[in-house]
Amino acid sequence: MDIRHLHDWNVTPREAVAIQKRLRADIRADGVIDPDRLSLVAGVDVSVKNGVSRAAVVVCRLPDFSVVETQIASRPTPFPYVPGLLTFREGPVLEEAFRALRHEPDVFLVDGAGIAHPRRLGVAAHLGLILDRPTIGCAKTRLCGDHDPVPEERGAGVPLVDRGEVVGTVLRTRTRVAPLFISPGHRCTIESAAAIVLAMAPRYRLPEPIRLAHTTAGRDPGGQ
DNA sequence: GCGACAG
DNA sequence: ATCTTGTCGC
Numbered sequence: 001m002d003i004r005h006l007h008d009w010n011v012t013p014r015e016a017v018a019i020q021k022r023l024r025a026d027i028r029a030d031g032v033i034d035p036d037r038l039s040l041v042a043g044v045d046v047s048v049k050n051g052v053s054r055a056a057v058v059v060c061r062l063p064d065f066s067v068v069e070t071q072i073a074s075r076p077t078p079f080p081y082v083p084g085l086l087t088f089r090e091g092p093v094l095e096e097a098f099r100a101l102r103h104e105p106d107v108f109l110v111d112g113a114g115i116a117h118p119r120r121l122g123v124a125a126h127l128g129l130i131l132d133r134p135t136i137g138c139a140k141t142r143l144c145g146d147h148d149p150v151p152e153e154r155g156a157g158v159p160l161v162d163r164g165e166v167v168g169t170v171l172r173t174r175t176r177v178a179p180l181f182i183s184p185g186h187r188c189t190i191e192s193a194a195a196i197v198l199a200m201a202p203r204y205r206l207p208e209p210i211r212l213a214h215t216t217a218g219r220d221p222g223g224q
Numbered sequence: 225g226c227g228a229c230a231g
Numbered sequence: 232a233t234c235t236t237g238t239c240g241c
Contacts, residue, residue, distance in 0.1 A: 046231080048232055081232070083229040089232095090231080112230045122230065143230045176241085181230080 001101045004130050009078065009092045016088045020121040027115060027125050031134055031187040033107060035199035038062050042105035043209025044127070046090040047217040053077040055093040056217035058209055059103045065208045070216055073097040083143065084118050087126040098131060107134040107188070107196060109209050113143045114193070116160055116168040116183035128186020135185030136193045137168070138210060142181050150179045157182075157194050169194040173201040180205065 007019050043058045052074055059069040073096035079089040090112075113122030114137025124137030145162035147170045154175045160168040160183065168183030171194050180201075184193045200207035206214070 046232090048231085081231060083231090086230055117230080124230095137230085139230050141230065142228095144228090 001098065001104050001131070003095055003099050004132055006130060009088065011088065013082055013085060013088075016085050017119070020087075020119045020126070023126065023129055024119055024121045026129055027120065028187050029115065029184050029189060031192065032189055033134060033192040033196060035192075035196045038106045038196070040068065040103055040105045041196075041200060041209050042101075042108045043207065043211070043213035044094065044108055045111045045210060045213035045217045046093060047214075047219065048077050049218060051077050053090065053093045054217050055090070055097040056213045057094070057097045057101060057108075058212040058216055059101070059105055060209050060212065065212075067212060069101065069103050071097040071100045072216065073100070086112055087121075087123040090123060091126070091130075094127065095130065098127075105133065107136060108185070109136050109138055109197070109200065109207050110185060111138060111140075111210055111213070113137045113139045113181065114168065114183035114185040116143060116145055116162065116181060118144050118162075120167070122183070122185075124183070124185030126185075131186075134187040136188055136196060137181075137183045137185050138197055138207060139181040139183075140178075140206075142170075145181075152176050155198060166190065171197060173198060173207075174205050177205050
């Protein structure tokens with residue numbers, strides 16, 4: 001699918017921060033999306049091994065999560081891991097995989113933060129601008145913000161607040177299992193983001209599309 | 225200066 | 232993220 005070239009990836013950490021501050025103004029968090037009306041959902045993830053980053057984008061058809069397309073791309077890892085600048089580590093290889101996409105997903109679920117980021121532009125939000133499609137950040141641990149305890153039952157969620165601003169939801173997708181940190185990326189509301197993730201994770205902690213991308217990118221089971 | 229810190 | 236076996240609990 002068509003990808004937008006918003007800036008160069010070959011930048012210094014300082015320039016990366018400047019780019020994030022400039023792009024944050026373009027994020028639209030007003031898209032109400034009904035989980036029941038989704039048709040195609042993509043899972044996005046990147047694995048790193050021996051200096052090589054491998055991106056996987058898996059497109060699923062609802063409501064059965066059948067895989068309709070898988071795109072993989074590999075490149076030398078271009079940037080070190082710096083909290084807050086994950087996009088500059090995974091962006092280049094992900095762009096390559098996105099460009100090869102034949103389907104146009106209704107929403108992209110990304111392994112990482114959305115606007116629940118120090119500058120409100122986590123990898124899911126940044127990718128949303130590049131794709132100009134709805135994206136949702138699904139992080140396994142907290143990057144920023146605070147929250148009250150989350151009830152133990154599946155479906156329970158509490159607001160994630162950073163510097164006085166609600167940036168997402170700490171959501172329990174499985175009873176008595178560590179919650180996920182959900183935040184909108186682009187073109188999606190905080191409420192829709194949580195509802196969609198819950199609907200996409202009927203059995204396991206992580207949403208099905210992300211689990212598929214996880215293994216495809218090279219995890220414990222499958223993947224080459 | 226000190227503590228925090230997605231993947 | 233990645234390095235790694237067995238083990239406790241639903």
